[in-house]
Amino acid sequence: MRNVRYLVRWGVPAAALAVCLLAPAVSAQETAEPDQATRDAASAHFRAGRDAFTSGDFETSLTEFRAANELIPANRALSYIGQCLHKLNRQIEALQTFRQYVATYGEPANDRDRTALQEVKDWIDELEDVVGKVQVSVALSGATVLVDGQVVGNAPLADPVEVVQGPHTFRAEMEGYRAAEETLTVASGQQTTITLIPTPLQTTATVNLSANVPGAAATLDGSPLGALPFAGDVEAGVHQLEVTAEGYETARLSITLQAGQPFSRTVELAPAAGADEAWYEKWWVWTIAGVVVA
Numbered sequence: 001m002r003n004v005r006y007l008v009r010w011g012v013p014a015a016a017l018a019v020c021l022l023a024p025a026v027s028a029q030e031t032a033e034p035d036q037a038t039r040d041a042a043s044a045h046f047r048a049g050r051d052a053f054t055s056g057d058f059e060t061s062l063t064e065f066r067a068a069n070e071l072i073p074a075n076r077a078l079s080y081i082g083q084c085l086h087k088l089n090r091q092i093e094a095l096q097t098f099r100q101y102v103a104t105y106g107e108p109a110n111d112r113d114r115t116a117l118q119e120v121k122d123w124i125d126e127l128e129d130v131v132g133k134v135q136v137s138v139a140l141s142g143a144t145v146l147v148d149g150q151v152v153g154n155a156p157l158a159d160p161v162e163v164v165q166g167p168h169t170f171r172a173e174m175e176g177y178r179a180a181e182e183t184l185t186v187a188s189g190q191q192t193t194i195t196l197i198p199t200p201l202q203t204t205a206t207v208n209l210s211a212n213v214p215g216a217a218a219t220l221d222g223s224p225l226g227a228l229p230f231a232g233d234v235e236a237g238v239h240q241l242e243v244t245a246e247g248y249e250t251a252r253l254s255i256t257l258q259a260g261q262p263f264s265r266t267v268e269l270a271p272a273a274g275a276d277e278a279w280y281e282k283w284w285v286w287t288i289a290g291v292v293v294a
Contacts, residue, residue, distance in 0.1 A: 034072055042071040049080060058087040075105040075113065079120060086127075091164050095127040132186035133160035136170055139197040143174040160191055172196035204233040205257035208264040209241070216245040216269060228267075243267045 034042070049064030062084035069077035078101050085094035101120045108114040136145055138155035145152050145161075148168055152161055155172060165188040171181040177198035184194055209218060210229040218225040219242045220234065228243065236259035243251045248269040257263050 038071050042068045045071065046077060049077075053080065053084065058084045062088065073104075075101065075116060078104070079116060082120070082123070086123075091127055091130065092162055095124065095131065095162070098124045098127070128189075130165050130188050131162050132165055132188050133162055133191040134168075134170070134184065134186060135160045135191065135193045136172075137193060137195045138172045138180075139195070140172065140174055140177065143172040143177070143196075143198055145196075146171040146173065170194055170196060172198050174198050176201055200236075200259040202260045203236055205236050205259060206262045207232060207234045207257065208262070209243075209267065210265075211243055211245070211251075211267045211269055213245040213248055213269045216243050216248070216267070218243045218267075234263075241265075241267070243269060245269055247272055 045064045045068035049061045049068060052058070052061035052064060062081060065077050065080045065084060068074070069081065078097065082094045082097035082101065085091075085097055098120050102117070102124070105113065105117060108117050136147075136152075136155075136157050138145060138157075141155055143155045145155055145157060147161055147163060147170055149171075161170075163186050165186055167183055167185045169181060169183045171179055173179045177200055180196035180198045182194060182196060184192070186192065208229070208231050209225070211218075216228045218228050218230060220239050222240075225232075234257055236257045238254060238256050241251075241253050241255050249272050251267050251269055253267070255263065255265065
């Protein structure tokens with residue numbers, strides 16, 4: 001039933017509201033009486049907007065009503081702006097405009113304005129029936145957030161993004177990073193969360209490794225790097241480095257590489273226990289010799 005009312009309401013505006021919209025403008029925002037030239041210009045824009053609306057040229061109508069409302073803010077012009085946005089299938093902007101109407105003209109002084117206000121509130125209810133909310137979380141603060149190609153703000157976004165039910169593309173962009181993009185199907189009346197993680201365009205770090213023992217061998221995450229010193233690019237992240245040399249204790253350490261940042265390390269190897277003893281000083285040499293003599 002609500003869907004039927006939705007189509008009827010938007011297809012043929014209520015007669016009461018039509019009468020209201022054709023009445024002289026009433027501005028709740030005036031701080032000074034406009035001069036006659038301003039009033040004439042506002043009236044001309046309003047008439048042009050109304051004529052374009054009647055003929056179905058909603059782009060022109062929107063432009064004219066916005067011009068009229070900028071000169072002399074008025075409830076009827078703002079209501080027409082909301083209707084034009086809806087006709088142009090810009091429901092979220094229409095919803096925001098009608099909410100602005102309620103915030104600005106929410107205390108009507110007469111029956112005509114009360115009727116107009118109720119009509120706007122009904123439109124808000126019907127639009128909210130086809131709208132869902134998405135809390136967009138971006139791993140990179142300051143990134144530009146876009147929904148269906150339109151900028152909605154910079155991360156972090158304090159409030160959920162409202163979109164009409166159906167599929168939408170969410171994107172986060174920032175200079176020096178590869179944009180993160182994801183398509184999500186949004187259900188009306190529900191709120192969901194999406195996380196976007198832009199990745200650095202450069203994903204490697206320049207690494208220089210050496211050791212206090214010439215020719216020491218190194219492995220990174222189990223893959224051989226060859227004899228040190230080593231110089232090259234390695235993927236950013238946490239890695240396990242192992243350095244070995246004959247007669248020395250194996251060194252094992254964890255290193256963290258940041259994309260685009262150089263990393264240098266000299267690994268200190270400690271002599272293995274008994275590594276400095278001559279061969280004839282080792283206990284096992286004389287043990288074997290004694291066995292042979294016996």
